[in-house]
Every structure is written in C-alpha cells, then in structure tokens.
Amino acid sequence: MNFLQNFAIGQYVPRDSFVHRLDPRSKLLFLLFFTLLVFWANNWFSYGLLLCFLFMVTAASRIPGVYLLRGLKPVWFMLVITVILHLLITKGGAVYVQWGWFSIEQAGVQQAIYMAFRLGALVTMGALLTLTTTPMDLTDGLERLLAPLKRFNVPVHELALMLSIAMRFIPTLLEETDKIIKAQKARGVDFETGPLIQRAKHMIPIVIPLFVGAFRRAEELALAMEARGYRGGEGRTRLRQLHLSWRDTLLAGIAILLGVLMGWWRE
Amino acid sequence: MVKSVKGKPIITLQDITFSYEIEPGWNETVLQGMNMEIEQGSFVAILGHNGSGKSTLAKLMNGLLLPHDGVVTVNGNDTSEQERLYEIRRTVGMVFQNPDNQIVGTSVEEDVAFGLENLGVEPTEMRNRIDEALRAVHMEAYAKQEPHRLSGGQKQRIAIAGVIAMRPSVIVLDEATAMLDPQGRREVCSLIKRLNRDEGITVVTITHFPEEALDADRVIVMQRGSVYLDGPPREIFSRTEELQSIGLDVPHAVRLRHHLVRDGVELPPILHQEELVEELCKLLLKT
Ligand SMILES: Nc1ncnc2c1ncn2[C@@H]1O[C@H](COP(=O)(O)OP(=O)(O)O)[C@@H](O)[C@H]1O
Numbered sequence: 376m377n378f379l380q381n382f383a384i385g386q387y388v389p390r391d392s393f394v395h396r397l398d399p400r401s402k403l404l405f406l407l408f409f410t411l412l413v414f415w416a417n418n419w420f421s422y423g424l425l426l427c428f429l430f431m432v433t434a435a436s437r438i439p440g441v442y443l444l445r446g447l448k449p450v451w452f453m454l455v456i457t458v459i460l461h462l463l464i465t466k467g468g469a470v471y472v473q474w475g476w477f478s479i480e481q482a483g484v485q486q487a488i489y490m491a492f493r494l495g496a497l498v499t500m501g502a503l504l505t506l507t508t509t510p511m512d513l514t515d516g517l518e519r520l521l522a523p524l525k526r527f528n529v530p531v532h533e534l535a536l537m538l539s540i541a542m543r544f545i546p547t548l549l550e551e552t553d554k555i556i557k558a559q560k561a562r563g564v565d566f567e568t569g570p571l572i573q574r575a576k577h578m579i580p581i582v583i584p585l586f587v588g589a590f591r592r593a594e595e596l597a598l599a600m601e602a603r604g605y606r607g608g609e610g611r612t613r614l615r616q617l618h619l620s621w622r623d624t625l626l627a628g629i630a631i632l633l634g635v636l637m638g639w640w641r642e
Numbered sequence: 643m644v645k646s647v648k649g650k651p652i653i654t655l656q657d658i659t660f661s662y663e664i665e666p667g668w669n670e671t672v673l674q675g676m677n678m679e680i681e682q683g684s685f686v687a688i689l690g691h692n693g694s695g696k697s698t699l700a701k702l703m704n705g706l707l708l709p710h711d712g713v714v715t716v717n718g719n720d721t722s723e724q725e726r727l728y729e730i731r732r733t734v735g736m737v738f739q740n741p742d743n744q745i746v747g748t749s750v751e752e753d754v755a756f757g758l759e760n761l762g763v764e765p766t767e768m769r770n771r772i773d774e775a776l777r778a779v780h781m782e783a784y785a786k787q788e789p790h791r792l793s794g795g796q797k798q799r800i801a802i803a804g805v806i807a808m809r810p811s812v813i814v815l816d817e818a819t820a821m822l823d824p825q826g827r828r829e830v831c832s833l834i835k836r837l838n839r840d841e842g843i844t845v846v847t848i849t850h851f852p853e854e855a856l857d858a859d860r861v862i863v864m865q866r867g868s869v870y871l872d873g874p875p876r877e878i879f880s881r882t883e884e885l886q887s888i889g890l891d892v893p894h895a896v897r898l899r900h901h902l903v904r905d906g907v908e909l910p911p912i913l914h915q916e917e918l919v920e921e922l923c924k925l926l927l928k929t
C-alpha cells in the first residue's frame with residue numbers, strides 16, 4: 376500500500392535475548408529501582424558500577440548500539456544545557472578557567488559529568504525497556520503492576536485499554552492524515568512554502584477532518600465493543616498471560632547485588 | 643434451489659416503534675409498528691435505501707438499542723432485561739460497515755480474543771476457540787499480524803472471526819461489504835454463506851447490493867421504517883418495477899430479463915445469470 380505497510384507501533388526491536396524474555400513487570404520494576412540507584416550514586420565508584428552494568432545489559436539485550444543512540448536523540452539538547460549550566464553555575468574546588476567573573480571550577484565539572492551521566496543512563500535504560508518489550512506487553516505489565524490501585528478507585532483497566540486502543544489506532548490515523556494531506560494538495564493547498572502563519576493556516580483543513588473522523592471512529596468503536604459484550608474490567612479474562620521465570624528471579628538477585636555494592640561504595 | 647425456511651424463530655420483533663431524540667422534545671420516528679421473525683438457521687437479506695431504518699433494526703436485534711414500544715426477544719429473552727443482555731449479545735453477533743472502526747486488538751488474535759475476554763473464557767479454552775475461528779475464516783496464517791497491515795476484506799473476516807469465536811446463533815452484518823473492493827466482497831459473501839450452510843448459523847445481512855441477496859432464503863425490503871416486501875428472492879425480485887419505484891436496484895440478470903420481457907421476449911421469471919443464459923439458449927433452439 377504505502378509507507379504504513381512497514382510502520383511498526385512503538386520501537387520494539389524483535390530479538391531473542393535474555394532481556395527480551397524477561398517479564399515486563401520485572402523490567403518495569405527494575406527500571407524504577409535503577410532510577411533510584413542512579414540518584415543514590417554519589418561518587419566515581421558508584422557511577423562506574425552503574426555504567427558497567429548498563430553496558431552489560433546492552434550486551435545481553437543484543438540491541439545494536441545505534442538504536443540506543445537514536446533513543447538519546449530527543450534529549451541531546453537537554454543534556455548539553457545541563458552540562459553548560461553546571462559548568463557555569465556550580466562553584467568549588469580547584470579553578471580550571473578564570474576569565475573575569477566567569478570561571479569553570481572542579482565542582483562544576485564533576486557535577487556536569489554526574490548530571491549528564493544520570494540523564495543519559497536513565498534515558499538509555501528506558502530505551503532498552505521499550506526496545507525489548509512490545510507495547511502490548513508494556514501495557515499489560517503496567518496494568519498488572521498498578522492493579523492494587525484499583526482499590527483507591529484508580530481506573531487502571533480503563534487506562535490500560537485506552538493506551539492499547541490508542542496504539543491500535545495510531546497507524547489508522549496516520550494513514551488518514553496522509554490521505555487528507557494528499558487530497559488537500561490535489562486541490563492546490565501548498566504546505567511547504569510561504570510564511571509560517573500561512574502554513575499554519577493550511578494545517579486547519581487537515582486537522583479538522585482528522586478530528587471529526589476520529590470522533591466518528593470512537594463512536595463506532597464504542598458501539599462495536601459493546602456489541603461484543605464489553606462491560607468493563609469486571610470478570611474479564613485475558614488471552615495474554617504473564618509468567619515469571621528463572622530469568623526474573625535472576626534479575627531480582629542482580630538487583631539486590633547491585634543495591635548492596637552501591638551501598639558499600641557510595642560515600 | 644431455494645432452501646425451505648426451517649426452524650423456530652430465534653429473533654422476534656413485535657410491534658416495534660423506535661425514534662431517535664434529535665433534541666429534547668423533538669423525536670424522529672424511524673421504525674413504526676414493525677413485526678418480524680427471524681427463523682433459526684435461515685439466511686435473511688435486508689434491502690432498503692439509506693435512512694430506511696436498517697441499521698436501527700440491526701441494533702435492536704442485540705439490545706444495542708431498545709424499542710420505545712413493543713418487544714424484541716432473542717431465544718425467548720427480552721432484550722430490555724438488563725441481566726440477559728450479555729447472553730443476548732453472545733447469541734447475536736454483529737459485524738459493522740467500517741472494518742477499521744470495529745477492530746479493538748493490536749494484533750489479529752488479540753482482536754478475536756476481545757469478545758472471549760469479555761465473556762470471561764479461560765485462557766487455554768480461549769486459545770482453542772481463537773485458532774478454530776481463524777481457521778474458519780481462513781486467516782490462521784495471520785494470527786500475529788497487526789490489523790492495519792490487512793486488506794479490507796481480511797479485516798472484515800477478522801471481525802467475523804471475533805464474532806464466531808463467541809459461538810453465536812445469529813450473525814447480523816450491517817452493510818459489512820459496503821466499503822470493500824469486489825475481491826473483499828466476494829470473500830466475505832462466500833464466508834457467510836458457508837457459515838450458514840455448514841455451521842447452521844443464522845445470518846441476517848443488510849446490503850446495498852441486490853446480488854448479495856440472491857442466495858438468501860428470504861429477502862426483506864424496508865421502506866420508511868417498515869417492511870415493504872418480504873419473501874423468497876425469486877418472488878421479491880420478480881416485482882422489478884415495484885422495487886425500482888422505491889429506488890432500489892435488482893440483480894443484473896433480473897433487470898435484463900425485465901427489459902427483454904417488456905420488449906416482447908417470452909421468458910419465465912429468473913434469478914441467476916446462469917438461468918437467464920439457459921432460458922435464452924432454449925429460446926434460441928425453439929426458434
Ligand atoms: N444516532 C442517531 N441520532 C439521530 N438520528 C439517527 C441516528 N441514527 C440514525 N438516525 C436517523 O434514523 C433514520 C434511519 O437511520 P438508519 O437506521 O441508520 O438507516 P439505514 O441504515 O437504513 O440507512 C435516518 O433518517 C437517520 O438520519
């Protein structure tokens with residue numbers, strides 16, 4: 376048909392690896408734990424430990440490094456700003472550069488490196504999660520992890536269903552956008568040139584039919600779901616069952632080890 | 643060729659009146675005093691032009707809409723009884739027009755599973771039923787496929803698989819072929835015929851294409867919210883002028899015969915193209 380034939384929901388990269396086969400719940404919990412560790416680390420030893428671990432996980436996931444770098448792309452800018460701010464603002468220790476009131480000092484350099492590492496490590500770990508887990512597994516894992524919140528009236532099932540329906544409709548809506556753009560172009564609307572305001576105005580005849588279409592779809596989908604006996608999460612079973620395996624036990628062991636080493640090495 | 647209509651009624655509509663509330667205090671009556679019985683195991687085609695109330699009728703059949711007056715029963719259960727509603731929706735499966743807007747799952751098998759999950763079927767049993775349903779629609783090779791990669795006809799077959807996995811007695815198709823290309827339409831039509839013939843599933847198909855009504859046991863023509871004609875296709879399509887007067891088309895062969903008869907060619911009523919060819923050959927041999 377067109378580019379959508381090859382469009383994949385999410386950024387999952389199918390491989391057969393230890394990390395891929397972990398239960399999504401374990402991966403989500405581990406990501407949370409890793410986040411805590413990253414903020415707990417406070418010296419070269421502890422950061423080095425986490426960095427080594429990050430390399431090990433990447434190797435175990437069999438995900439090519441390019442994918443991880445691509446994952447870092449959206450945060451490059453933030454990374455650079457953080458580094459610059461710390462270099463300029465944080466003072467203390469030996470002075471490396473002095474130029475009028477402007478100076479770069481040892482504490483600044485250290486903080487800049489630490490912060491850059493924190494941000495980079497978190498984004499990389501997050502990317503590893505989405506690269507090794509299908510979106511469906513992720514929503515399933517989230518739904519099950521958050522299940523206890525149902526007692527506090529958090530609509531966990533509904534949120535998870537919403538997420539998975541959104542994913543189901545992303546390609547459909549992209550296809551529709553593509554069609555509308557082509558239709559408007561055929562009528563001579565120019566999206567590429569002209570002043571910004573002009574171009575923004577030209578987006579209106581795309582956005583409006585898209586919204587109208589999306590509402591109609593939503594209505595029809597709701598009807599179809601009702602016709603198939605949907606009545607909320609109560610009494611519902613699931614085709615996809617999540618299973619913990621020895622891998623998840625191993626991950627728990629690794630997490631404990633990591634925690635103990637950190638506690639030992641940090642200051 | 644026409645099968646005898648068998649079995650007891652599975653869906654009955656008695657004195658149905660239905661209106662949509664356009665604004666508070668302003669209702670538009672769509673169905674008026676409608677009576678209908680759908681027999682178990684039958685293949686019913688419903689024709690009628692836009693706005694004649696076909697979709698409304700379909701939605702009344704599984705309790706998506708409730709009548710303002712009158713009673714709709716499915717297998718003896720009143721659709722207005724809230725506690726029977728899910729049993730009724732399991733019994734009467736429904737396939738809609740737009741293939742994109744009725745697929746819920748992010749993969750083919752998950753979509754087929756959706757109805758079963760709602761019913762609370764155990765995962766292992768669910769697995770079996772999904773495989774069975776996908777085989778029935780010849781889509782077993784696509785189980786893991788993402789729905790947006792399928793053709794329109796394939797999407798509708800998945801929607802049908804999702805319905806038959808719930809083991810319904812009746813499938814109602816509301817213009818399920820309207821958005822398909824000829825290939826997809828053929829796929830869906832032969833599938834529903836097979837389900838009716840081999841599995842004994844009652845089929846109610848609403849359609850714009852008179853050709854799709856040819857193999858039905860019974861054709862119902864709707865006009866302005868009530869039943870205008872009701873009978874076997876041979877009888878219904880023989881009333882060509884009556885149908886054309888309310889803006890409905892007849893199958894090509896029937897129309898051709900109609901023109902020939904008007905021009906003085908003596909032909910018995912026919913339904914299928916092959917019959918027309920045969921009759922014309924006979925005529926040719928006689929002269
Ligand atoms: N949700 C609705 N609200 C208001 N009016 C509706 C609604 N759905 C259908 N109608 C009206 O009811 C009439 C019958 O519609 P419908 O049952 O969809 O007919 P058909 O399927 O034969 O085209 C039409 O005049 C239509 O405008």
Ligand SMILES: [Mg+2]
Nearest residue numbers: 696697816817
């Ligand atoms: Mg309709």
